[in-house]
Amino acid sequence: MAQTKFDKQVENDAESLVFGIGRVLAGRDLDGVKRTDATFWRSGTRVLPKVEGKVRRRSYKPGWRRLSFRLALGAGVAETGYLSTRDLDATVQTVQELWENRETALAALESGGIGAASVLTVGSAAYMVLTRERRELMREWVGPLHDALHRPLGLAEQTEPRRYLHIPKNFSDDDAEIRIDLPRQLGFSREVVADLITQKLALQGVTFSWHPEGRKPYVLVKKTRKPPAKALFKDPKTRELVAKAKESAPIIGFGAGGGIVSVDLDAESPHILVNASTGGGKSVTLRCIASQMLHHGSHVFVLDTKRISHPWARGVPNVTYCADIADIHDQLIALGMEGRRRTRVADELGIGADPKAIGPRLLILLEEVNATMKQLARYWEKTRESGDPKVSPAIDALNEILYMGRQVRLHVLLVAQSATARALGGPEVREQFSTRILARYSVNAWRMLAPEVHPAPKSTKHHGRAQVVSGGSARETQILFFTEAEAREWASTGAAATGLQSAGLPVKPGPAVLHQPAVPPADSLADAWSDPALPPATLDPAPAADVDVLADAWNTKPEAPAADPGNPAATPPVNPAPAPADDDQAVGLREAHQYHLPDITVAALRYARANDRTFPKPVEKRGAELLYRAGDLKRWARNRPRAATGTTDLD
C-alpha cells in the first residue's frame, strides 16, 4: 500500500527527532553541521575545510562539556515547570492574588527592583574594578598576540586565546614566566614565532626555551637580560661611577646587564619629563639627578607647590626652594629673564666659546606641573592689573625656557602624573622633552608621551623600575636610589662645597622682585649672573610665537596680545604685586615678630635660626644683635614645609 503524505511526514519527523536527540547527546551542533575537529572527548583546534561563515566558540568545545551544559539547562527548566504544576491550585491562587493587588505588587516590585538594580550596579562596578587588570591584559596583550600568532602556529582564528597563551598579569616583571602551548605537528618556524612574541609583548632581554617533546609541546619565555633588582648609591662601585659621571650627563640608573643609563643634557636633551603614578618613584628620580648636578656645581630651583616633596634639598648650598606660589611665580619670571640674558651672551660669545662663560648650569625641578600651572594662573588672575597680559608671565617664562637651546645651560626637570601627561597635549611641548622617564604608567599615558615606541612595554610595579625613552627607543632602567641623607651629602660636597662654580654668585639668589622698571632688581638672577659688559636684561616677555602653548595645554588663559620684539616699549607690562617698601628694612627677631611675622613667636624664630638651614643669613649687626632683611624673613616663612604663615592666599 502506497505511503500517504501524512505517513511520510511522521516518518521524517521521527527521523529528525532521533537525529536531534543523537546530536544533543553527542554534544554536536544541533543543525548537524560539523564545523570543527572537536570530538566528544577532545576540544577542537581548527575549522574544518569547506565550512563557511562564523564559527562560534562553542563549536570548539568537546562534546561532553556541551552535553553537560544542555543537561543542566534542561533540568533547570523542568524543575521550575514541575514546581509550578505540582500544586496547581496554589499557583492559580497566587497569580489571582497578585492580579487583585497589582498596585501593591507593582510597588513592591518597584522598590525591590531599585534595590536589586543598586546591588547589581555596585556589584558590576566592583567586578569591573577587580577585573580591570585582567581585561586590560586580554585587550592590550593576549588578544593582539593571538591575532598575530594563530596563523603561523596553524591554529584556527576562533581558538580561545587563553587556552594556549598563558601570560601572567605581571608578565614584564623580572621573574615572570610566559608559557605558550604549541600544536603537536610543530610545523611552524621558531624564529617567526619568537619574533612575533617579542614584538607583540614588547619584551626586552628574553630567552625562549622550546619543549617540543611529548603530547603537549610548549615554549617558555623568561627575562634573562634584566636591569639589576636594586641600584643603590651606597654601593661603593656605584658611587665611583657616579663620581666619574659628567655634570651634563648624570647617571639615571642601570639597564639590562648593568649598563649605565644616562642622558646628556648638552648633547641629547636639555629637558627631562618624569611621568609616574603616585608612588612610582618621581621624587627618587628627581633626587638622583638633582643631587648629582648640585655636586658638580649646578644651581637647582625646586618649585614645589606640594611643599614637602624634597626635604633633602632644603638648605643645601645652591638650592633655592620655592613652595609658595608667589615665589614660584617670581622665580620663573627671573629664570626666564636669565635665559634671555644667557641667549644674548651665547650669541655674543659665538661658536666655540667656553659654555661655562655663560654661567653655572641651572636646573629647575618643577613638581606636579598640573597643579602648579593652575595655581600660577589663579595667582596671576588675582594679582594682575588692567593692561597686564592675560596669560601668566610665569607660565610664559616657563614656556620660553623650554624652547631655549641647550647652549643656555638651563634645564627643566618636569614631573607629571598621567592626567597631566594628557594635558600636555600639543606635540610641540612634548617634543621639548626628548628624554622621558616613565614608571608605573598606563597604556594611555605611554601612547601620549612616547608614541614613537610601539607597542608600549608593559609597566611593572617593581620599585624604581622605569623606562627611559629617548631617541625613539625605550631602555628599561633601575633608577639609582639615593637616600635623602645621601642625596644631601652628595649635593653639598664636590664643586658645590669648593665654590668652584659659585664664585661671584649669590649662594641663594633672592626672589625676583618684578615691578614696572625695565631694569631687573639688584637681587634678581639676571643681575647676579650678568656680565657687566653686557646691557642689562630687560623685562621683555616671551616671544609671541610661543606664547600660548603651555597656557593652552593647561587651559589657563586666552592668548596674550603679542609683544613686538623689536620694540621693547610696546612690551606689555609685567606687574606682579609690588614688594612693600619695608621689606628692605633690617630687623632683629623681636621686631620681625612684632611687625612682620606676628604668627611666629620670637622663641620659634630663635629656634629656626639655630636649627633651620634655610633660615636667612643676617645682613647687619646692631650691637650684639643680628639683623635680617624683613623680606628675606617673610619669604622664609612663606616657603617653610608646612607653615601657613604668610602663605599666598589664592581663594
Ligand SMILES: Nc1ncnc2c1ncn2[C@@H]1O[C@H](COP(=O)(O)OP(=O)(O)OP(=O)(O)O)[C@@H](O)[C@H]1O
Ligand atoms: N629607584 C628606587 N629604588 C628603590 N626603591 C625605590 C626607587 N624609587 C622609588 N622607590 C621606592 O618607592 C617609594 C616611592 O617613591 P617616591 O616617593 O619617589 O614616589 P613618588 O612618585 O614621588 O610618590 P608620590 O606621588 O606619592 O610623591 C620610595 O619610598 C621607595 O621606597
